[in-house]
Amino acid sequence: MNVERRKVAIFGAAAAVRFLLFTCFPGLPDLLTGRVEISTPVTSFKRLQEGLFLYNHNVSPYDGGVYHQAPILLPLFALLPSSQSWPSMTYLLYILVDILSANALMKIAKSGEGGSSSLYCSPRMGKKWSGYAIAAAFLFNPFTIATCIGRPTSVFTTCAILHAISKAVVGSSFTSMFALSIASYLSMYPVLLFPPLILLCYDRRGPKQQNDSLLSFVSGNVMGVGGFLYSLFHMSYIITGSWEFIESTYGVQLLLPDLTPNVGLWWYFFIEMFDSFRNFFLGVFWLHLSSYVAGLTIRLRRQPLFVIITLLGIFAIFKPYPSISDTSLYLAMLPLYRHVFPLMRYTFLALSTILYATLLGPAFYYLWIYAGSGNANFFYAITLVWSLGLSILVADALFAVLRDEWEVERPEMRGKEIRQI
Amino acid sequence: MSASAHATPMVRPRVESASVPNEVQSTTDDAPVNAVNATPKKKEPPPEKPEHIRLRILVISSWWAIIMFLGLPVWWYTTTIYRASLPLDEMRDWADGRVCRPVFPLRISIEADSLQDHESQHLLRTTQHALDDLNDFSAHHLRLQLSPPTNASVSANGISVEGGDEEVALKIRLLPGTETKIDLQAYSPILDVYYTPNQIPSSSSSSSSLATSIANKLRELFAEEQAMIAYLLSTSSAPPERSPKALAPEVTDSLAKWTTRSMKYSRTYHLTFSLFTPTAVPSSWDIEAALEEHMKPLLDSFSSISNFTIDTQVQLYATPGVSGSVLKKADLSGFINAAEWPLSPSIGGAPTVNFIVYVGDMEVEGGGKSWLIPQWGGVVIQSDITDLRPAMLIFSNQLMSLLGAPETGSLPLRLLTLIRVRSAGLLLKASGTMGSLARLSDALRSISIPKSVADGVYTTIEHLNQACEGLGGKEGLENARIAEEAAEKAFFEKSMVGQVYFPDEHKIAVYMPLLGPVGVPLVMGVLKEFKAWRKRRMGGV
Numbered sequence: 010m011n012v013e014r015r016k017v018a019i020f021g022a023a024a025a026v027r028f029l030l031f032t033c034f035p036g037l038p039d040l041l042t043g044r045v046e047i048s049t050p051v052t053s054f055k056r057l058q059e060g061l062f063l064y065n066h067n068v069s070p071y072d073g074g075v076y077h078q079a080p081i082l083l084p085l086f087a088l089l090p091s092s093q094s095w096p097s098m099t100y101l102l103y104i105l106v107d108i109l110s111a112n113a114l115m116k117i118a119k120s121g122e123g124g125s126s127s128l129y130c131s132p133r134m135g136k137k138w139s140g141y142a143i144a145a146a147f148l149f150n151p152f153t154i155a156t157c158i159g160r161p162t163s164v165f166t167t168c169a170i171l172h173a174i175s176k177a178v179v180g181s182s183f184t185s186m187f188a189l190s191i192a193s194y195l196s197m198y199p200v201l202l203f204p205p206l207i208l209l210c211y212d213r214r215g216p217k218q219q220n221d222s223l224l225s226f227v228s229g230n231v232m233g234v235g236g237f238l239y240s241l242f243h244m245s246y247i248i249t250g251s252w253e254f255i256e257s258t259y260g261v262q263l264l265l266p267d268l269t270p271n272v273g274l275w276w277y278f279f280i281e282m283f284d285s286f287r288n289f290f291l292g293v294f295w296l297h298l299s300s301y302v303a304g305l306t307i308r309l310r311r312q313p314l315f316v317i318i319t320l321l322g323i324f325a326i327f328k329p330y331p332s333i334s335d336t337s338l339y340l341a342m343l344p345l346y347r348h349v350f351p352l353m354r355y356t357f358l359a360l361s362t363i364l365y366a367t368l369l370g371p372a373f374y375y376l377w378i379y380a381g382s383g384n385a386n387f388f389y390a391i392t393l394v395w396s397l398g399l400s401i402l403v404a405d406a407l408f409a410v411l412r413d414e415w416e417v418e419r420p421e422m423r424g425k426e427i428r429q430i
Numbered sequence: 431m432s433a434s435a436h437a438t439p440m441v442r443p444r445v446e447s448a449s450v451p452n453e454v455q456s457t458t459d460d461a462p463v464n465a466v467n468a469t470p471k472k473k474e475p476p477p478e479k480p481e482h483i484r485l486r487i488l489v490i491s492s493w494w495a496i497i498m499f500l501g502l503p504v505w506w507y508t509t510t511i512y513r514a515s516l517p518l519d520e521m522r523d524w525a526d527g528r529v530c531r532p533v534f535p536l537r538i539s540i541e542a543d544s545l546q547d548h549e550s551q552h553l554l555r556t557t558q559h560a561l562d563d564l565n566d567f568s569a570h571h572l573r574l575q576l577s578p579p580t581n582a583s584v585s586a587n588g589i590s591v592e593g594g595d596e597e598v599a600l601k602i603r604l605l606p607g608t609e610t611k612i613d614l615q616a617y618s619p620i621l622d623v624y625y626t627p628n629q630i631p632s633s634s635s636s637s638s639s640l641a642t643s644i645a646n647k648l649r650e651l652f653a654e655e656q657a658m659i660a661y662l663l664s665t666s667s668a669p670p671e672r673s674p675k676a677l678a679p680e681v682t683d684s685l686a687k688w689t690t691r692s693m694k695y696s697r698t699y700h701l702t703f704s705l706f707t708p709t710a711v712p713s714s715w716d717i718e719a720a721l722e723e724h725m726k727p728l729l730d731s732f733s734s735i736s737n738f739t740i741d742t743q744v745q746l747y748a749t750p751g752v753s754g755s756v757l758k759k760a761d762l763s764g765f766i767n768a769a770e771w772p773l774s775p776s777i778g779g780a781p782t783v784n785f786i787v788y789v790g791d792m793e794v795e796g797g798g799k800s801w802l803i804p805q806w807g808g809v810v811i812q813s814d815i816t817d818l819r820p821a822m823l824i825f826s827n828q829l830m831s832l833l834g835a836p837e838t839g840s841l842p843l844r845l846l847t848l849i850r851v852r853s854a855g856l857l858l859k860a861s862g863t864m865g866s867l868a869r870l871s872d873a874l875r876s877i878s879i880p881k882s883v884a885d886g887v888y889t890t891i892e893h894l895n896q897a898c899e900g901l902g903g904k905e906g907l908e909n910a911r912i913a914e915e916a917a918e919k920a921f922f923e924k925s926m927v928g929q930v931y932f933p934d935e936h937k938i939a940v941y942m943p944l945l946g947p948v949g950v951p952l953v954m955g956v957l958k959e960f961k962a963w964r965k966r967r968m969g970g971v
Contacts, residue, residue, distance in 0.1 A: 289504070292501075293945070296496060308485060
């Protein structure tokens with residue numbers, strides 16, 4: 010089969026599935042938009058509509074404290090016909106973003122960075138999935154489809170992150186940094202991906218930059234990211250007319266004033282937190298989230314792509330406002346390391362835990378909010394299970410990659426059980 | 431390559447091909463053993479490569495760097511308790527009465543135009559002497575002075591200012607008469623003393639009957655005020671040596687009642703006059719005229735102390751809380767039907783004083799048709815409301831009591847006394863609050879002290895100083911009121927007590943379970959790394 014035709018077939022099928030779901034079940038988009046698992050206070054499509062309404066009526070979109078998303082989304086959605094009267098335009102936009110993400114993912118897979126980076130070559134690298142399989146696994150993942158139908162703005166972040174990586178693996182650091190800046194501008198947390206991403210760019214840098222030292226390479230790109238972010242902020246300032254958006258978007262992510270339940274761990278913790286310790290533990294949680302970056306980047310210096318993947322998994326668990334969209338991104342990236350799957354030990358446990366939480370989560374949420382026969386602990390318990398499943402998966406994948414590296418050094422230990430000494 | 435130098439002596443005969451998992455390893459202090467040893471030794475792994483060690487140290491130090499350079503500042507910044515510095519010594523001085531003695535040197539001027547100058551001087555001396563003999567309470571003493579002989583007629587209204595800027599509490603007019611008579615004018619603070627010519631003390635005598643009688647009269651007039659101030663001082667936190675001699679128990683009792691009866695001082699009071707009737711009649715009363723005629727003059731004379739706002743209401747078909755034609759004294763507290771009668775506790779910020787006329791034929795056990803409810807108001811039962819004068823007179827009396835005025839004396843004197851007593855009370859209360867705040871801040875080192883509290887303390891002390899200077903006058907009262915308000919506000923600052931219920935021991939309970947699981951691996955990682963480093967060094971040497 011022709012290569013291009015396979016790509017078109019996958020993308021077409023994915024678009025068709027999404028479009029069918031949009032059109033055959035007209036109630037489904039709104040239903041999924043309301044789900045806390047998909048829409049968080051910082052990504053919700055409903056809140057975007059509120060901000061858009063205010064923006065179109067020349068009121069500051071941040072008045073009323075409902076809209077916490079980046080200002081640049083407003084003119085973009087203002088250009089589209091209203092999602093009330095012409096919903097299909099919005100649907101098409103979200104379908105297009107998903108397909109762009111899948112396309113970027115395909116490029117990453119094609120580069121072969123997963124099996125053999127410039128500093129490391131896995132002995133198992135032959136065992137990998139094609140880019141089509143990986144793109145299909147992303148596009149037909151129920152989490153991805155549900156996210157697309159629920160239309161949170163996190164899909165734009167996902168798309169930007171994937172593009173940043175796909176540009177990094179081909180060595181175009183400038184474009185990669187631009188994409189990373191957009192992702193950081195939209196959701197703030199992707200800025201933590203900078204260290205592994207810059208290493209990835211450095212490892213794959215083109216012949217022109219071959220003589221650059223790491224320090225000058227990094228500092229140049231730091232300035233690049235700073236410049237992009239500055240121009241994005243300035244554009245936002247022009248759009249909204251004030252710097253208020255900084256506090257309403259990044260301030261909300263940092264200080265967590267909105268404790269709407271979600272699949273993460275923060276909301277319940279900060280409901281229960283003593284007021285005098287709230288600020289301290291906000292600091293602790295953010296430091297916890299960001300402290301993985303340095304350690305992982307140093308330890309897995311030879312495989313920066315896997316650092317990015319692991320960090321994305323950690324963010325999906327420990328972010329202030331996570332949703333299944335973050336999980337779907339992690340699950341999309343993980344198959345790039347298909348060759349280490351045989352080394353994972355708890356795949357069944359992790360996947361069944363995630364499946365269990367996926368099925369019971371909505372039920373427990375229903376029991377708490379609608380039936381009233383449960384309480385917040387019900388839902389929090391299931392989000393703990395969900396996070397546990399994801400943690401097992403992340404830790405297991407990390408273990409597998411480390412084991413893979415170790416076996417290069419000690420080929421004689423291949424296939425042996427590990428034990429602690 | 432320094433790998434061999436780092437190898438520990440324990441594993442010197444390394445087995446390079448570890449293909450047999452349970453191969454027994456020989457150690458340095460053991461004789462070579464064969465493969466069938468009964469207690470197989472644990473297999474040692476090959477030594478780590480130096481770059482692995484370096485990597486691990488880097489990873490551990492990256493975690494510690496985050497903790498040191500980000501975690502500690504965050505911890506410090508978010509958990510330090512803001513404690514504004516308070517002038518603790520000054521506050522304690524106020525509370526102990528070291529800064530300000532609430533002393534009222536009451537000036538009493540003697541106007542003796544009809545006497546020779548030396549005669550009046552002598553009379554003043556002997557009277558002052560007699561007064562000092564009678565007085566045993568240093569905080570409250572009467573000082574006589576001669577008013578300069580002016581031709582200007584004595585101003586008829588309240589307080590005339592003479593003898594410098596100090597306010598004169600009472601003026602004595604010496605008037606020649608046919609018999610000795612001492613009269614207190616009812617509507618101005620003037621004491622008329624009529625004397626017969628033979629009563630003028632000769633310059634040789636050290637005492638005279640006129641002087642003694644004036645002194646006795648003065649003492650009688652100010653006895654109640656003196657008792658009130660003595661009582662206030664004795665109940666305040668002032669040191670015992672400052673307190674006056676013990677008051678008689680019955681006086682203490684009546685003063686305790688006075689304290690419980692009178693309302694908290696406020697710049698504005700709200701008066702509510704209500705007519706309650708059990709039937710449909712009468713549906714109106716001539717309250718406006720009655721207030722204008724009987725209440726207004728009293729309220730006007732109060733204007734230097736407090737302002738009043740007034741509203742009235744009529745309530746039909748109102749049943750009291752107790753029934754029967756004779757009300758038992760024990761039942762009086764239940765007479766007000768708090769559940770049904772629309773008597774709001776407070777309108778605006780000002781405290782409300784309620785006056786109730788109940789149309790009925792009841793009588794309180796043992797006679798009497800009116801009573802006072804401490805700190806709340808008064809009730810009058812009256813069957814006919816065409817004439818409101820008696821009710822108004824009763825209410826006037828009740829209002830005086832509720833505001834804390836003394837029982838005896840003429841109206842101007844009572845008002846002046848009220849000012850002095852109120853100022854002293856507020857001054858002592860604000861000082862006491864300062865002391866409590868100082869003790870609170872000392873005792874609870876962990877509570878936060880926001881800036882507003884410190885501001886309140888400084889305001890209080892500033893106004894206390896001003897009040898102390900102008901004690902006895904209207905200015906003093908106003909300053910004392912501001913001081914007291916600021917002190918209360920500072921003491922009851924909400925954000926200050928948030929930490930009170932969170933002692934230091936509880937902090938361990940917060941930190942331990944949350945940070946313990948994070949801290950243990952980090953600390954253990956460093957310890958392990960340090961041990962390995964020492965071992966390598968010793969092995970290398």
